[in-house]
Amino acid sequence: MTTIITPKIKISELNLSIDKQEILKNINVEIPENKITVLLGPSGCGKTTLLKTLNRLTDLYDNVKISGSVILDNEDILHTKSDITKIRQKMGLLSQRPYPLPMSIYGNISYGLKIKGVKKKKILDERVEHYLKEVNLWEEVRERLHHPASALSIGQQQRLCLARGLAVGPEIILADEPTSALDPLSSQAIEEMFLILKKNYTLVLVTHILRQAKRIADYVVFMYLGEVVEQGPAEEFFSSPKMERTKAYLKGAFN
Amino acid sequence: MIKKAEEIFFRILMIISTVAIAAALLLIIFSILYNGLPALSWEMISQIPKGGFYFGKEGGILNAIIGSLYLSVCSTLIALLIGLPVAMYMNVFMIKHRNTLNSVRFILDILWGIPSIVYGAFGFVIMIYFGLKTSLLAGIITVSLFIIPIMVRSMDEVLKTVPSGLLESSLSLGSTKTEISFKIFLRQCIPGIVTAVLLSFGRAIGDAASVLFTTGYTDSIPESLSDPAATLPLAIFFQLSSPVEEVRQRAFASAAVLTFVILLISIAARILSARYNRNKIKF
Numbered sequence A: 001m002t003t004i005i006t007p008k009i010k011i012s013e014l015n016l017s018i019d020k021q022e023i024l025k026n027i028n029v030e031i032p033e034n035k036i037t038v039l040l041g042p043s044g045c046g047k048t049t050l051l052k053t054l055n056r057l058t059d060l061y062d063n064v065k066i067s068g069s070v071i072l073d074n075e076d077i078l079h080t081k082s083d084i085t086k087i088r089q090k091m092g093l094l095s096q097r098p099y100p101l102p103m104s105i106y107g108n109i110s111y112g113l114k115i116k117g118v119k120k121k122k123i124l125d126e127r128v129e130h131y132l133k134e135v136n137l138w139e140e141v142r143e144r145l146h147h148p149a150s151a152l153s154i155g156q157q158q159r160l161c162l163a164r165g166l167a168v169g170p171e172i173i174l175a176d177e178p179t180s181a182l183d184p185l186s187s188q189a190i191e192e193m194f195l196i197l198k199k200n201y202t203l204v205l206v207t208h209i210l211r212q213a214k215r216i217a218d219y220v221v222f223m224y225l226g227e228v229v230e231q232g233p234a235e236e237f238f239s240s241p242k243m244e245r246t247k248a249y250l251k252g253a254f255n
Numbered sequence B: 001m002i003k004k005a006e007e008i009f010f011r012i013l014m015i016i017s018t019v020a021i022a023a024a025l026l027l028i029i030f031s032i033l034y035n036g037l038p039a040l041s042w043e044m045i046s047q048i049p050k051g052g053f054y055f056g057k058e059g060g061i062l063n064a065i066i067g068s069l070y071l072s073v074c075s076t077l078i079a080l081l082i083g084l085p086v087a088m089y090m091n092v093f094m095i096k097h098r099n100t101l102n103s104v105r106f107i108l109d110i111l112w113g114i115p116s117i118v119y120g121a122f123g124f125v126i127m128i129y130f131g132l133k134t135s136l137l138a139g140i141i142t143v144s145l146f147i148i149p150i151m152v153r154s155m156d157e158v159l160k161t162v163p164s165g166l167l168e169s170s171l172s173l174g175s176t177k178t179e180i181s182f183k184i185f186l187r188q189c190i191p192g193i194v195t196a197v198l199l200s201f202g203r204a205i206g207d208a209a210s211v212l213f214t215t216g217y218t219d220s221i222p223e224s225l226s227d228p229a230a231t232l233p234l235a236i237f238f239q240l241s242s243p244v245e246e247v248r249q250r251a252f253a254s255a256a257v258l259t260f261v262i263l264l265i266s267i268a269a270r271i272l273s274a275r276y277n278r279n280k281i282k283f
Ligand SMILES: Nc1ncnc2c1ncn2[C@@H]1O[C@H](COP(=O)(O)OP(=O)(O)OP(=O)(O)O)[C@@H](O)[C@H]1O
Pocket: A018, A023, A041, A042, A043, A044, A045, A046, A047, A048, A049, A050, A061
């Protein structure tokens, strides 16, 4: 059973090398809209690099060579002439550990709104409350919105970072092992949130946790040494993998 | 057994060096106060010298206090206005060009290491070239040149500690690099940046060699940028080399004033930076 799905992002023939060392080799992936796409693969296979290519954080690397295309909304973001900050605003990033901004809790959420030009305090207040509620943080912090974000626990900080990303109004959420620094309860909270968020957003999630992938993935991309070995809808991928490498990985033969 | 002996050895070494440093510091402060307090009076800090700075036992060092403050505050401000953007540029915009960045750091380290008398001589050459006389302006320019590398490198060391994840997160929010510099990195690093400014200010107000040829020395309070100006370190130097015993004692009083000014500004800056410190994220 294959349903036709509209790709939100289309990656074609993407190659990336740093200092002449090939890191991504001929990647062709279509990321479906309003689904959770999980990138799986052993450590060092290029998952983080692929994720960072999507919002051009690879611009920060020295001596990097990229070829191929990443099409988002009919625009090749690798070769576009339009403002990269606008493109990045279409994608929220959730990293392995939270990096709150050195401001208050309120300041963290309103930051993205303010750089987009929202000035009215009333609108800011309302939006801050809205996004904090969306990530289930409102009840925990409503009394101390103007306290520094650094005082929150790591799990709360991660939810704050998610809310901060949502406040910018993205269409896509990129998450790089977002639960690896969290306790089981906070991880579960993030997972449940993703399942709700996929109604309105396209999610790309890197994870090491097979069980997590099984729980929430709609589409799976399995990478090995910079190449995509196998990809497909989650059910198919987990129940009847085609490639030997995939079978070995799913059995836990290598990590 | 050997482990234990090793531990005891290093503990003793640590205690000895800590005590040595503290003792040296206390000794310096004590000798300044012991020799200077008898000569320190309201007159000393509220009047300009009478009868020349070399032989005069009357009057005070107000000329040098004012001159030093003008000189160091102005040059610290100039160095801050140039140094902060440069340090930000290095850590937000140039992050990708690691090799260039390393060369820039290396050059700044060399500039930091050049003795201030060389900057003084350089300033002197420039002055002659432009036909300037010894003046407050020439001194401010020279001292700025000499503290800019200090300012940039010490801010750079602080900005370097910001994790790349914070830069990546901020970029992902769609911030421009200028916004990241002045809205995020600046907030995260305020305490360190204040320390950098203080370090530079301390060097500016405490340096004698770079102002010797450029600012000159005078008994009066400068009224414009083109007037020469007295400075505290030079006041100490001239008073100490006087043949008159009372004048030599006044040198210690001047040193006490200089120490006190630095102390006052440090405390004020610490209080200011503590107010921003609470938002800093500990990574
Ligand atoms: N800035 C860089 N400079 C040079 N090589 C890099 C850089 N970043 C990543 N690499 C290399 O690229 C390869 C892929 O790294 P990447 O971080 O994408 O792996 P990953 O799949 O995310 O691994 P993990 O699961 O451990 O996070 C690795 O071999 C790594 O050494």
